[in-house]
Amino acid sequence: MTEPGPILITERPPTGTARPYTFPRVVRKTVAGGNVVAAHLPGHNLAVAVLLLDGGAGREPVGREGLSGVLAKALEEGTTRRDSTAYALALEGLGTELSIASDWDAFQVSVQVQVDRLPAAVELLAEAVRTPRLDPADITRVRDDEVTALRMYWANPGPRADAALRADLFGADQRPGRPMDGDPESVAAVTVDDVTSFHADWLTRLGTLLVVGDLDRIDLDELGTTAFAGASGAAEPPGPPLDVPVRTERRIILVDRPGSVQSTLRLGHPAPHRAHPDYVPMTLAATVLGGAFTSRLNHLIREVRGYTYGIRSEFGHSRRFGRFVVSSGVQTAVTAPALVDAIGEITRTRDAGVTESELAVARAWRAGQLSVELQTPRAIASALATLVVHDLPDDYHATLRERLLSTDEPTVSAAAATHLHPQGLTLVIEGDAALIRDELVASGLGELVDAAG
Amino acid sequence: MPETGYPWPIETTRLDNGLRVVVSEDRSAPVVAVNLWYDVGSRHEPDGQTGFAHLFEHLMFEGSVNVAKTEHMKLVQGSGGSLNATTNPDRTNYFETLPSEHLALALWLEADRMGGLVPALTQETLDNQREVVKNERRQRYENVPYGDAWLRLLPLLYPPGHPYHHATIGSMADLNAADLATFQAFHTTYYAPNNAVLTVAGDASADEVFALAERYFGKLVPQPDIPPAPDGRVVPATGSPVRETVTADVPAPRVYLTHRTHPFGGPGYDTLTVLATLLGSGRGSRLYQRLADGARLAQPDSVGAFGVDLAYAPAPLIVTATARDGVTAEQLEAGLVEVLDGLADGVTGAELDRAKALLTTGWWRQLASVDGRADILGRHATQLGDPARAADRLPGWLAVTAEQVTALAAELLRPEDRATLTYLPETQEEAS
The missing domain is CATH 3.30.830.10 (Metalloenzyme, LuxS/M16 peptidase-like)
Structure with missing residues (x-):
């Protein structure tokens, strides 16, 4: 075949002139006592509206984990005005569905729809959130369906490992130490009263309406009036950050999954909450360690060793707590060597910090992702939710970009030294215990205990 | 419109x-x-x-x-x-x-x-x-x-x-x-x-x-003799259904009913796309209404129907559901079959409108990002010879009639052309 040399341009092209990055214009207003936060995205024919309520998993009582998820399902079982089928047909006839998401800090109900249909869709959204039928028989049925759905989910590798990690990090008697979405047992314990009370406590408050779309074609006052009708009650403070100690010694928790052809790894330790001043350098350190494709963990364990399809590390933060976690699935036969490699890279990053060239990739990637990811109404709505939940200013994303680009190597290396604790990791391994137990014990990476249950 | x-x-x-x-x-x-x-x-x-x-x-x-x-x-x-x-x-x-x-x-x-x-x-x-x-x-x-x-x-x-x-x-x-x-x-x-x-x-x-x-x-060298893939456009019907039953480490019985339909890109596949949405997307769909809600045979989150957008042979329609506790695979399959077979008896204008509204939102959602647009254009250029054909997709869906949906069901979704895959849990104690 032809030699490729002359037909290809050998020299890497120079970077062109960057156009300035701008986050869409943010509009905040008070309507009918509630807050509307909107972003102008001209030219899009879809719009998104989100009713953001402080009724996330963090508000659930211990022993009732998954309660907000049951409530989410119950909201679609009819309203005081119409039954579930009529409700579904009305909403889907507009070309939309309710999207309901509950995380640690918020309960979000949203619609995405053609902009001229947004008022009708928000009316239906508010009807479900503010005036659900909540018939006891329906609640019991969707509760049972949720138990089944979680049992299906828990048959996959991962949920049991993550539950074991959470319990070990935060304590099984604490809400953060239990699975965010609950488990089959905790959801089975949810009662009709739990659901109606949780609704009364958290979903009848005003909350915040987020709107993203072509604001020249959207009447925010009309939408706000609809969303806040009949609602009352101010926001409740989230409570102070939790003080969670890091273990003094590493330990291994083995979750048995007989016949598993991979070992699912969840390695982690507690970390600061979202508002910690080191948020940006921590994010960059985790990107160098295990965020980008060329990160240390993925390079060594996938690209050099071939042990896995992928491995990543990140700091996850909510308003009151956070954790550092490494996630992967590795071939059963190389479970212990993969752990040794992973701990080695975490330790190296803590001890020696990051290099300027690695940091350059991490900075540019995280900053560039803001413009790459924040294109669509749905993505912008998610960014607005971040502003509201974490009480951040309108120029937060633009400022974040500048901070990502200007954080220097000593600052990131210092964050790695402060916030990575390889000696205090909990190493959860979900795999075929009969095949890996001896090897894990012999590895000397930490005391091995079997997961409860 | x-x-x-x-x-x-x-x-x-x-x-x-x-x-x-x-x-x-x-x-x-x-x-x-x-x-x-x-x-x-x-x-x-x-x-x-x-x-x-x-x-x-x-x-x-x-x-x-x-x-x-x-x-x-x-x-x-x-x-x-x-x-x-x-x-x-x-x-x-x-x-x-x-x-x-x-x-x-x-x-x-x-x-x-x-x-x-x-x-x-x-x-x-x-x-x-x-x-x-x-x-x-x-x-x-x-x-x-x-x-x-x-x-x-x-x-x-x-x-x-x-x-x-x-x-x-x-x-x-x-x-x-x-x-x-x-x-x-x-x-x-x-x-x-x-x-x-x-x-x-x-x-x-x-x-x-x-x-x-x-x-x-510009200076890369073209390859004059690129061998085509085997021609798969005609798949001879066998006249009898096929099925496979798998006993595996799964938490509940699940059934897949599948058919060969039309290749992606033409009016036939546009009809199939509307049919699948009508059948299996959303709480207002036939499968949800009749199997998750009505007869309560299927787990609500498990019902679905979709076409796989393949362009060089009759593309698959996949219809699936997972059994609710206490429901057997046979009961679930009978329910799915009844709903699927019922399509040939007719669909309503309201059902059609609901499906088209959902498809319209889904189309604009995909095109809301430049990466979504690039992929759609690349697909239409590669498979249909012209990126501008992308503009036909949404109008094509919106032009589908109830008669076309029922005709497709009668022609292509016949029981004798069906392939059925069933998963059974290894232990039956689960269904209690």
Whole structure:
């Protein structure tokens, strides 16, 4: 075949002139006592509206984990005005569905729809959130369906490992130490009263309406009036950050999954909450360690060793707590060597910090992702939710970009030294215990205990 | 109702070496999407080489003559970009979305691996990525309940020798046997400019992209004799249904009812898309209303129906549900069959309107990002010969009539043409 040399341009092209990055214009207003936060995205024919309520998993009582998820399902079982089928047909006839998401800090109900249909869709959204039928028989049925759905989910590798990690990090008697979405047992314990009370406590408050779309074609006052009708009650403070100690010694928790052809790894330790001043350098350190494709963990364990399809590390933060976690699935036969490699890279990053060239990739990637990811109404709505939940200013994303680009190597290396604790990791391994137990014990990476249950 | 499903400009050119270039300018964000569709997929794989097109996709990220190993990912992410690639039976595509000042970089990287991969390909790289792909197979297909459903459905739907008979991920035995020379030949044969469509959407003008494409791709040598995949357009009906029942470590019985329909791209497949949405999307769909709500045979989150958008043979319709506690696979299957067979008896205008409204939102959602647009344009250019055909998709769906839906059901969804796959839990104690 032809030699490729002359037909290809050998020299890497120079970077062109960057156009300035701008986050869409943010509009905040008070309507009918509630807050509307909107972003102008001209030219899009879809719009998104989100009713953001402080009724996330963090508000659930211990022993009732998954309660907000049951409530989410119950909201679609009819309203005081119409039954579930009529409700579904009305909403889907507009070309939309309710999207309901509950995380640690918020309960979000949203619609995405053609902009001229947004008022009708928000009316239906508010009807479900503010005036659900909540018939006891329906609640019991969707509760049972949720138990089944979680049992299906828990048959996959991962949920049991993550539950074991959470319990070990935060304590099984604490809400953060239990699975965010609950488990089959905790959801089975949810009662009709739990659901109606949780609704009364958290979903009848005003909350915040987020709107993203072509604001020249959207009447925010009309939408706000609809969303806040009949609602009352101010926001409740989230409570102070939790003080969670890091273990003094590493330990291994083995979750048995007989016949598993991979070992699912969840390695982690507690970390600061979202508002910690080191948020940006921590994010960059985790990107160098295990965020980008060329990160240390993925390079060594996938690209050099071939042990896995992928491995990543990140700091996850909510308003009151956070954790550092490494996630992967590795071939059963190389479970212990993969752990040794992973701990080695975490330790190296803590001890020696990051290099300027690695940091350059991490900075540019995280900053560039803001413009790459924040294109669509749905993505912008998610960014607005971040502003509201974490009480951040309108120029937060633009400022974040500048901070990502200007954080220097000593600052990131210092964050790695402060916030990575390889000696205090909990190493959860979900795999075929009969095949890996001896090897894990012999590895000397930490005391091995079997997961409860 | 929109006149067009694609209200952005589309400009195209073809370089002398056959590379088709498609540009769709939109200056609303300083972001540009670059997307290459290569007209090669697992349908081109001969016996004994299953999984090769996909394993090859991995090799494309491991360096080329002017790009050192690991540099491809580092340069794109280090420019703030996202990148990935996918392989399916029809085609292989590579895409990145970057801040637009890095457009030339993306084109240079794509040209270098189109024209200069083979000299950089080493045994060490192949061995490493073979292990990565085997772990991908374990993670996505072997280690999750029902994970191998797609691998089992394809041979039920398409006979041996048909280009869709085997799954893209391939077999472990074939992956283990993969040798370097085969991959070198694979690149030489298929990764040619005249076998690809380059699409750029977003913050760039057509003139700028055409000039850059000429600069970076213009001297690449076309491949005159690209062997076509086996022709799969006609799949002889056997006249009798097929079924497979698998007893496995799964938490509940699950049933898949599947049919061969029409190839993606024409009015027949547009009808199928509306039919599948009417049948299985949303709480107002027939399956949800009758099986999850009404008869309460199926778990609510488990019901669904969808067409798989394949273009070179009658594409599959897959209808599926998972049994609620205490419901047997037989009861669930009987319920699914009743709903599916009932389509031939007619559908209402309200059902049709609901499906079209959901499809309309879904279409605009996909086109809300420049990467979504680039992929749609690349697909229509590659599979239908003209990126502008993308504008026909939404009007095509909206033009579907109730009569067309029932006619399709009567013609193609007959019980004797059905392939049924059932999963049963190993222990039946679960159903208590």
